[in-house]
Amino acid sequence: METVIRFRGRLAKPSQIETFEDRLIEVALAVSGYARIWRSVATPQTTRAKRIKRAKSERAAKAGAAEKPRPEPRMIRGALLNLWPGAETISLMLSPEGLLVPYEFLAEAERGPLTATPWIQVRTGHAPPEAHAVLHEMLAALREKLIPELEIEDSAGYATGAPLGVILSARGETPEPREAQAMAQRVAQAIEQVRQAVLRPAEHPPVQFAGEDDEDFDPQCFGTEAEWDASYQEQVRRQSRMMRGMEERTLLGQDPSEAFDATLRDEGITGLPGEEEEDPVETAFEDAGPPEESWKQPAEEETGDDEEEGAEDESDLTAARRRRRNHPLMQQSEKLTMRVLRMPDRKNAGPESYLGQAIHGILEISGGLSQALGSNAEEGDESDTYGLVLVQLKRAMQGAVFARAALPPARELSQLSKTDYARLTKELQELEAAIAAEIAQARAKLQGA
Numbered sequence: 325m326e327t328v329i330r331f332r333g334r335l336a337k338p339s340q341i342e343t344f345e346d347r348l349i350e351v352a353l354a355v356s357g358y359a360r361i362w363r364s365v366a367t368p369q370t371t372r373a374k375r376i377k378r379a380k381s382e383r384a385a386k387a388g389a390a391e392k393p394r395p396e397p398r399m400i401r402g403a404l405l406n407l408w409p410g411a412e413t414i415s416l417m418l419s420p421e422g423l424l425v426p427y428e429f430l431a432e433a434e435r436g437p438l439t440a441t442p443w444i445q446v447r448t449g450h451a452p453p454e455a456h457a458v459l460h461e462m463l464a465a466l467r468e469k470l471i472p473e474l475e476i477e478d479s480a481g482y483a484t485g486a487p488l489g490v491i492l493s494a495r496g497e498t499p500e501p502r503e504a505q506a507m508a509q510r511v512a513q514a515i516e517q518v519r520q521a522v523l524r525p526a527e528h529p530p531v532q533f534a535g536e537d538d539e540d541f542d543p544q545c546f547g548t549e550a551e552w553d554a555s556y557q558e559q560v561r562r563q564s565r566m567m568r569g570m571e572e573r574t575l576l577g578q579d580p581s582e583a584f585d586a587t588l589r590d591e592g593i594t595g596l597p598g599e600e601e602e603d604p605v606e607t608a609f610e611d612a613g614p615p616e617e618s619w620k621q622p623a624e625e626e627t628g629d630d631e632e633e634g635a636e637d638e639s640d641l642t643a644a645r646r647r648r649r650n651h652p653l654m655q656q657s658e659k660l661t662m663r664v665l666r667m668p669d670r671k672n673a674g675p676e677s678y679l680g681q682a683i684h685g686i687l688e689i690s691g692g693l694s695q696a697l698g699s700n701a702e703e704g705d706e707s708d709t710y711g712l713v714l715v716q717l718k719r720a721m722q723g724a725v726f727a728r729a730a731l732p733p734a735r736e737l738s739q740l741s742k743t744d745y746a747r748l749t750k751e752l753q754e755l756e757a758a759i760a761a762e763i764a765q766a767r768a769k770l771q772g773a
Contacts, residue, residue, distance in 0.1 A: 326449040326479070327456050327494055331463050332441050333474035335422035341401050342568075344470055348403045348416055349564050350521035351462055353557050355514055356722060357407035358684070360675065361564050362417050363571035365397040366434035396576060398434050400425060401568075406681055407462075408455030409729030412447045413676040424471075427676040443477075450733045453491045454511040456480060461515045465522035531555045533711075545710050545772055552711035552770075556719070566591060651697045653758055657720075660751050661690045669740060678734035681726060682748070688723025689755060692716045696762070710770040717763045724759060728752040 335344060345361060352359035402417030404427075417425045419433045426444045448456040460476065464484045467474035480494035488508050492499065499507065531554045533547035547555075566587050573583035664670065664686050673679035696716035728749060735745040 326447060327491065328445055328447050328449075328479040329456065329459055329463070330443045330445045330477040331424070331474060332443045333424055333467070333471045334441070335418055335424075335470060336472055338418070338420065338422035340470060341418060341422075344416075344418070345401070345403055345564075345568065346526065346561075347466075347470070347522050348405060349561060350526050351518050352405060352407060353560065354517035354521045355407050355458060357405065358726070359564065360404045360406075360684075361568045361571070362400065362402050362404055363568060363575055364400045364430060364434060365575050366431070398436070399572065399575060400430055400433055404675055406684075406726060407459060408448075408451045409726045410733065411451035411455045411459070412445075412678070412733075413681060414446050414459070415444050415676060424474075427674065447733075449495070450729070452507075453488060453495060453497065454507055454514065456491050457482060457488055457511050458514045458518055460484070462518045462522065465519045469523050528554075528558060528561070531558065543709065545770055547711045547770075549711070549714060549767065549770060552715045553718075556715040562591060653693055653755070653762065654697055656751070656755060656758070657690050657693050660748075660755070661686055664748070667744060669744070673739060677739055678730045678737060679739040681730035682734055682740075683727075685723040685725075685727025685730065686752075689720045689727070689759075692718075692720030692723060693759075696720065696766075710766050714763065714766040714770055717759055717766055721756065721759045721763060724752055724756045728756070 335341065345359075349359045349361075351357075398420050400417050400419060402415075402425075405414040405416055407414065413427075415425065415427045417427075417430070419425050419438065421437055423433070423438060423441060424444060425433045425438070426442050429438065429442050432438060446459060448459065460478055460482050461484060463474060463476050467476070480491045482490050482494075488504070488511055492504070531551055533551050533555075535541060535546040538546075569587035569590055570580075570583050573586060574580055578586075664683055669679060670683065673683060675684070693716070696713045731740065731745055731749055731752075734740040735742070740748075
């Protein structure tokens with residue numbers, strides 16, 4: 325039997341949208357899933373350049389008669405969640421009125437208020453049974469904290485705090501007692517993490533790496549795996565915040581460069597170009613006029629050293645790029661990425677589809693491997709920080725697991741041809757095995773084994 329969860333509702337206070345998104349990001353991090361921040365307006369993407377050009381012209385225009393301000397477009401905000409490999413993408417996007425909007429209703433919600441409260445459906449039959457329970461508990465926590473009128477319908481008859489056996493029975497599954505017990509423990513732990521992520525504001529003190537302040541500090545091997553995981557999660561949070569800031573500003577017509585600078589300021593990143601304070605020492609030298617002849621150094625010697633040093637830097641960079649390209653995993657990943665992006669079926673794959681999930685996972689493989697292997701040089705290369713390599717390899721593995729789990733339902737729903745399904749399944753299995761071996765090596769190096 326296919327297990328399905330349906331829900332609908334409205335955010336109690338639309339002003340809490342960023343709090344809502346932050347909690348969703350924390351939920352995704354708690355269960356090693358994905359939260360993709362969403363921003364969209366009714367204006368077609370192709371006209372964004374025109375709106376940016378118009379905004380520039382208005383700012384550059386001389387003072388004159390004040391124009392009537394244009395109404396801001398209706399913006400849909402929220403996130404798409406992929407919490408468990410094989411589970412359907414969860415649409416948790418909100419209209420300006422705070423109404424939860426299914427992906428298929430986005431265009432309508434962008435044009436104007438919806439006339440009815442639509443149901444959002446999530447199929448969980450291709451995911452492990454625990455995914456169904458965790459999703460239900462996450463929705464229950466959102467109802468408790470942010471969406472008090474959230475309605476939840478569960479085809480399995482599961483209710484908050486119910487035993488996992490209800491879901492297993494609905495799916496027609498009868499695991500061995502030991503397996504069922506292990507599953508119940510995993511579910512209990514995941515539910516507690518999810519409820520904490522939703523119900524309590526996240527507090528994340530700065531990550532302090534073990535060994536960073538030691539006299540015999542090793543630039544390659546310092547910190548614990550848990551510390552590097554925490555550092556990576558903080559980067560995910562920051563990237564998500566920056567993404568929503570950039571998207572909102574550009575969708576409302578702000579110049580991309582200005583939007584980028586403003587978003588950096590929001591994150592407390594200062595020292596942007598054009599913002600440096602005037603240095604009194606530099607000013608004094610500038611006011612003093614040209615330097616005395618005796619201050620000059622032989623230009624030929626300086627130029628020669630600089631050119632030689634620059635050539636060495638360029639040579640090192642080229643060598644690092646060559647090593648990355650030649651690494652078997654990178655070659656395998658790049659071929660897979662290009663093949664997927666060229667598939668005819670990709671044109672019909674929205675971000676909410678199973679094929680969209682698979683493509684997103686494959687891109688995560690490519691991104692993780694590029695970061696992990698981009699500086700991975702010969703033994704003894706000080707740029708090869710094992711903790712950083714490890715977390716990026718784990719990112720690549722997470723992408724592979726999500727991508728492969730999305731293939732069966734994508735094939736079942738005719739989003740993927742039989743040939744592509746077989747080929748992608750085989751290649752992803754091979755990549756998982758190779759990445760697992762790399763993870764074991766990086767973990768051993770980090771631990772000093």
